[in-house]
Structures are given as C-alpha cells and as structure tokens.
Amino acid sequence: MHRGMVEYPGGKAVNTGIVGLGNMGIAIANLIASNGYKVTGWEHDGGVVDEINRRHLNSRFLPGVALSTNLKATKELGEVFEEAEAVFIAVPSAFIKDVLAAVKDEVGEETILVNLAKGLDRHTGLTSFQTVASLFPRNRTVMLSGPSIANEFSRRMPTVVVLAGRERADLTAVARMLDNGYFRTRFSDDATGVELGGILKNIYAIGLGMFDGKGIRSVNFRSAYLTIALEEMANIGARMGARRETFFYLSGLGDLIATSLSEHSHNRRMGELLAGGFDLREIRRRMGILPEGYAAMLSILYMAEKLHVSAPLMKNLWDVINGRYEVERFISLFIQDFIEEARDGGADMQEEG
Numbered sequence: 001m002h003r004g005m006v007e008y009p010g011g012k013a014v015n016t017g018i019v020g021l022g023n024m025g026i027a028i029a030n031l032i033a034s035n036g037y038k039v040t041g042w043e044h045d046g047g048v049v050d051e052i053n054r055r056h057l058n059s060r061f062l063p064g065v066a067l068s069t070n071l072k073a074t075k076e077l078g079e080v081f082e083e084a085e086a087v088f089i090a091v092p093s094a095f096i097k098d099v100l101a102a103v104k105d106e107v108g109e110e111t112i113l114v115n116l117a118k119g120l121d122r123h124t125g126l127t128s129f130q131t132v133a134s135l136f137p138r139n140r141t142v143m144l145s146g147p148s149i150a151n152e153f154s155r156r157m158p159t160v161v162v163l164a165g166r167e168r169a170d171l172t173a174v175a176r177m178l179d180n181g182y183f184r185t186r187f188s189d190d191a192t193g194v195e196l197g198g199i200l201k202n203i204y205a206i207g208l209g210m211f212d213g214k215g216i217r218s219v220n221f222r223s224a225y226l227t228i229a230l231e232e233m234a235n236i237g238a239r240m241g242a243r244r245e246t247f248f249y250l251s252g253l254g255d256l257i258a259t260s261l262s263e264h265s266h267n268r269r270m271g272e273l274l275a276g277g278f279d280l281r282e283i284r285r286r287m288g289i290l291p292e293g294y295a296a297m298l299s300i301l302y303m304a305e306k307l308h309v310s311a312p313l314m315k316n317l318w319d320v321i322n323g324r325y326e327v328e329r330f331i332s333l334f335i336q337d338f339i340e341e342a343r344d345g346g347a348d349m350q351e352e353g
C-alpha cells in the first residue's frame with residue numbers, strides 16, 4: 001500500500017532521513033516511505049545505493065521486497081539531514097561515532113534524531129543514545145526500541161515498539177511517520193530504561209543461543225533462564241538510573257523474548273556458534289563483526305561492579321564464553337545457584353535497584 005506523499009501545509013514533502021540501510025535501516029526506511037514520507041537513506045556500500053535507486057530493491061539486506069519509490073539512497077551523508085524533520089540512526093553501535101562525527105557541525109537543530117542502535121561504544125563506554133546526544137547537543141533525541149525484528153515487520157508482520165524521549169510532541173511527530181496497520185508505537189519518558197533493555201537483552205540472548213546450540217530445548221529451563229535474566233536486567237538497569245518497571249514491558253521483556261527466540265538474531269547466533277566449539281576469531285570471521293551483546297558485556301560487568309549490583313548470571317555467561325567452563329556446567333550451576341537461592345530468598349535475585 002503506497003499512500004500519497006505526506007506534505008506540510010502549503011505542499012512541501014516532509015523529509016525523513018535514515019543513516020544506514022542495513023537490516024534495520026532498510027526496513028525502517030521502507031516502512032516510512034510506504035507511509036507516504038519522502039525518505040533519503042545513507043549507506044556506505046555503493047552497490048546497495050545503486051540497486052535501491054535503479055531497481056527499488058535491496059537484495060543484500062531485504063531480498064524479495066519491492067521498495068517504495070519514495071525512498072532514495074545516497075553515499076553523501078549530508079544529504080540525509082537536508083531539511084529533515086527527523087533522522088533515524090540505524091548503523092550498528094560500533095560505527096555510530098565515526099559515521100556521525102563527519103556531520104557533527106552541519107545538522108540543523110530542528111531535526112529530531114531517533115536512535116535505533118542497541119549497544120555501547122567500547123572506547124567511551126557511552127551507550128549509542130548517549131553518543132548521539134553528545135555529538136548533537138542542540139538536537140532533540142528519541143530512542144526507539146522493543147521487539148522489532150526487521151525481517152518480520154519489513155514483511156508486514158504485526159509489530160509494537162516503544163519511543164522514548166523528553167518531549168511528547170517529538171514522540172508524536174516520530175510516531176506519525178511510523179504508525180500504520182501493522183506497525184505501532186507506544187510512548188515512554190524513561191529513555192534510559194528503554195535503551196538499557198535493548199542493550200542488556202542482547203547479552204542474555206547469547207546465553208539462549210548456547211543452550212540451543214547444545215540441543216538443550218527444554219521450555220522449562222528456557223523460561224526459568226529468561227525470567228531470571230529479566231530480573232537481573234531490571235536490577236542492573238535500576239542502578240544505572242532506569243525505572244525498574246520499564247524492563248517488564250516491550251523494550252525489556254518483549255525484546256528479551258524476541259531476540260532470544262528469533263532465528264534472525266546475531267546475538268543468539270553467536271551463542272550457537274560458541275556451543276558448536278568455534279572460538280571468537282572464527283566467530284568474527286563467520287559473522288563479519290561480533291554482535292553487540294558481546295561487545296557490551298565487559299563494560300556492563302565493569303559498571304555493575306562499580307555500582308555494587310550483582311550480575312551473577314552475566315558473569316557466568318562471560319566465563320562460558322571465555323571457555324572457563326562448559327555450557328552443561330553453566331546449566332547445573334544455574335539450577336543450584338539461582339533457582340535454589342531464589343527459593344530460599346537468597347540475596348542476589350531479590351535485590352531491589
């Protein structure tokens with residue numbers, strides 16, 4: 001369904017920009033373009049740019065989907081920001097700072113910046129949302145997170161996400177671009193909690209991938225694991241300044257389930273490869289880049305220690321990833337340490353943020 005172009009009163013098309021036309025970027029770009037907005041997307045891969053402009057296809061990231069003709073691709077990053085009401089940042093967290101630093105002083109302060117990335121900068125320890133805010137201190141920023149596997153909503157499967165930011169008017173402006181019959185937004189004013197849910201769930205999804213890779217398909221065990229992972233996410237998040245209840249909604253619980261169970265998740269896939277006996281070097285070779293959950297893990301463990309919040313499940317995952325013990329031992333430790341402690345009212349899992 002293509003709608004007529006959305007225009008400002010007076011007849012000028014409303015411009016939207018996307019930085020990165022990978023899995024998530026192309027899905028969001030096509031969603032917004034199909035909703036009738038004029039969309040300009042930046043992509044560093046020239047082949048992808050040409051194919052979108054000439055054939056309205058992105059066979060690398062979104063095979064088989066005919067793209068809206070409202071979407072244009074470019075290799076000139078500045079073009080994306082020209083008179084844009086909002087620009088969506090959809091490059092993986094590892095590239096955000098380098099990519100955006102190039103236009104740091106060129107972006108008009110009226111443009112709303114919407115971050116979709118869910119990770120930490122390894123060098124600065126800043127989250128992606130914080131990195132965007134630090135590069136563009138004069139712009140309003142919005143965080144988009146929640147269970148939104150690109151491969152699904154790009155094929156019009158029903159999806160509900162959360163937008164978080166300070167100004168309700170900004171959330172409303174961004175929601176207008178996204179909402180349609182199969183894609184809906186909810187609002188939150190806890191951007192820290194919404195972003196941390198997306199970052200932390202990636203880490204625990206690696207664990208679920210490890211169990212899958214070992215053929216451990218017990219629904220009972222997976223449910224116990226995800227429940228306790230969620231509790232740990234809320235404990236860590238609350239100490240980092242988020243509201244605890246934010247984790248028990250779409251951007252916490254919802255995204256934890258989606259990423260842990262999806263066959264499309266890079267983080268879950270890394271867990272499967274680890275269980276298959278591949279080392280980090282080989283995993284990097286196969287995946288191109290190590291997933292964001294792995295990249296965030298050490299920084300989060302460090303922060304948790306500094307904030308005196310215990311993260312025993314994450315610590316054990318780190319030990320398995322680093323070959324200190326086997327997945328099977330992880331599971332027996334999990335049953336002993338976590339389930340039994342929780343039953344006995346043990347400290348770790350009962351801790352309030």
Ligand SMILES: NC(=O)c1ccc[n+]([C@@H]2O[C@H](COP(=O)([O-])OP(=O)(O)OC[C@H]3O[C@@H](n4cnc5c(N)ncnc54)[C@H](O)[C@@H]3O)[C@@H](O)[C@H]2O)c1
Pocket residue numbers: 019020021022023024025042043044045061090091092093095099116117118119148149150151292
């Ligand atoms: N894929 C999803 O379903 C999904 C859903 C929600 C959020 N996200 C988040 O969106 C972000 C992007 O995820 P993705 O799945 O689209 O990633 P992806 O691996 O598909 O990203 C590819 C993109 O990365 C950029 N890129 C690659 N190498 C680069 C380089 N050397 N320099 C600069 N840019 C480079 C390119 O623009 C390319 O479009 C992540 O932070 C992810 O957590 C993804």
